[in-house]
Amino acid sequence: MIKDFEEYERLESVTVGSKFTPAVKWVKRYPSGLTGEMFIESLGLTRATVREAFDAQESGFSGWVFWRENSKGRW
Numbered sequence: 001m002i003k004d005f006e007e008y009e010r011l012e013s014v015t016v017g018s019k020f021t022p023a024v025k026w027v028k029r030y031p032s033g034l035t036g037e038m039f040i041e042s043l044g045l046t047r048a049t050v051r052e053a054f055d056a057q058e059s060g061f062s063g064w065v066f067w068r069e070n071s072k073g074r075w
Helices: 047-058
Strands: 008-016 021-029 035-041
Touching: 008 035, 008 047, 021 047, 035 047
Parallel strands: none
Antiparallel strands: 008 021, 021 035
């Protein structure tokens, strides 16, 4: 399981959706002091996926959970 790294902090684990998919809440701390929060599906989770999820959020992704299907290198 991935622990905190760089400016990303791992918080609680939850189960989401009708398929009872495990997800983890992550927080990104920006140099300005602001933070961003996002739930990210934890199946096959990598640090690259966490970075990509926040890149997506910064680019306009508005879902409350970042699923593996969202991760196609589009961000």
